[in-house]
Amino acid sequence: MELHERIDRRRSARDGRGIVVDYEYLSPVVHRTEPIGRGPVLEQLLDAFEPAFDGDLPAPVAVTGPPGSGTSAIVVALFDAMNDRLGETGRSIGTTTRAARAEPITWFVYVDARRVRSEFAFYRAVLSALSTEAIPESGVGTAALRDRLQDRLARHDRRAIVAIDHHDEPETLSYRRARELLDPVSESLSTVAVGRDTPDEWGETTVAVSAYRGHELVDVLTDRVSTALSPGTIDHESVRRLSEWADGNAHDALAALYGAADRATESDADRIQPRHLERAMGDVPENSVHVDRALSLSRTRQQVLSTLVSIEPADRPIRDIADEIATQSSLTAGTVKRFLYELADRGVIERVPLPINGTGRRPSAIELRFPTIVFQSLTPASDEESDFDLDG
DNA sequence: GATCCACGGGAATACACGGATG
DNA sequence: CATCCGTGTATTCCCGTGGATC
Numbered sequence: 074m075e076l077h078e079r080i081d082r083r084r085s086a087r088d089g090r091g092i093v094v095d096y097e098y099l100s101p102v103v104h105r106t107e108p109i110g111r112g113p114v115l116e117q118l119l120d121a122f123e124p125a126f127d128g129d130l131p132a133p134v135a136v137t138g139p140p141g142s143g144t145s146a147i148v149v150a151l152f153d154a155m156n157d158r159l160g161e162t163g164r165s166i167g168t169t170t171r172a173a174r175a176e177p178i179t180w181f182v183y184v185d186a187r188r189v190r191s192e193f194a195f196y197r198a199v200l201s202a203l204s205t206e207a208i209p210e211s212g213v214g215t216a217a218l219r220d221r222l223q224d225r226l227a228r229h230d231r232r233a234i235v236a237i238d239h240h241d242e243p244e245t246l247s248y249r250r251a252r253e254l255l256d257p258v259s260e261s262l263s264t265v266a267v268g269r270d271t272p273d274e275w276g277e278t279t280v281a282v283s284a285y286r287g288h289e290l291v292d293v294l295t296d297r298v299s300t301a302l303s304p305g306t307i308d309h310e311s312v313r314r315l316s317e318w319a320d321g322n323a324h325d326a327l328a329a330l331y332g333a334a335d336r337a338t339e340s341d342a343d344r345i346q347p348r349h350l351e352r353a354m355g356d357v358p359e360n361s362v363h364v365d366r367a368l369s370l371s372r373t374r375q376q377v378l379s380t381l382v383s384i385e386p387a388d389r390p391i392r393d394i395a396d397e398i399a400t401q402s403s404l405t406a407g408t409v410k411r412f413l414y415e416l417a418d419r420g421v422i423e424r425v426p427l428p429i430n431g432t433g434r435r436p437s438a439i440e441l442r443f444p445t446i447v448f449q450s451l452t453p454a455s456d457e458e459s460d461f462d463l464d465g
Numbered sequence: 466g467a468t469c470c471a472c473g474g475g476a477a478t479a480c481a482c483g484g485a486t487g
Numbered sequence: 488c489a490t491c492c493g494t495g496t497a498t499t500c501c502c503g504t505g506g507a508t509c
Contacts, residue, residue: 193473194474211475211501211504212505213473214473390492391492391493404477405477405478407479407480408478412477424493432486432490432491433489434491435485436491436492437493467508467509468509470505472506473502474502474503475502477498477500477501478499479496481495482493483492483495485492485493486489486492
């Protein structure tokens, strides 16, 4: 962000008397362009990518780290920077096209497996990153996309390093599957596996990211606070308390910070008070699922979740809840029920046994497993017809 | 060049059956 | 055994795309 932009945002925030200057920068699903305190890890990754500087293809590498340790943030930031330096835009263009084509161009492609659940979507994601023209979202076969990708890489002597993030989460594209899809396409493709663990039988380099230590997480929070909130909105003691509570998990800490700012704004407070903070921390479940897991769901599923949050789901059988949600949506009760079981299967919500009343199989109630304040704030309203891109 | 239409992917929905429980 | 929950899957629907047809 440019300095004048920052200043303008501050000024407009003062005009509006809001404590949040920049919701985007406060969001736990938005990554900083410059990761805080991760120099050594970045160096290790640069070592692994070293061959790319000579136009060669680096070997596959795995990046692992516990939840909230910032593996995604690191890879996203580094890939952006590498494309900036080594990609087409980083080279001289125009009259030197012919010269530039003589040497291979290496692209760093980041694929979020949470948002890529089919072969079609995977090829589309990779191809989009390598092309400037629009890639069809439907109406064309998977094989056609694969052929286009193959052609794209072969014809222009391109290399691509594809990161598959969250490859080891439930319902996401596995690393093995991604390799199976990429291998027949081209020799000029390498991969980076980003997740909690390495893929099975991993024989390649691994860069392990550890959880943030206390003071590091304080630094991360302080950075967000200083940019996203008006000065004096939250005191240092609260930031430290937040960091301690989150125990090294940046997602939990940022989700709670966002929630606290939201609560304070909601109650027209001019600063984040302890009760806002406590309320927000209570909104982040223990072993919380990353809010982006919920935000990467299809729009209809997000709407079901959003309605679910707004009604009181505790101690009610799934059937009841599904019926009520269905009345507030265009979906049938059967479909909502199907969705709820599916979301429970993915771990976004949890089924808890309900005491029996009457005959038949025991029903379950539902517990939410993600930070709801952030989710409600970041999920599009149900009547919103705009087709803005959730991937952006 | 305009229009039509078959195709493919993906989401929604229907449905059936297995299993738990009183 | 009656009942209802939970789950796997078949079917239907929707719609963008791009080649065929006029």
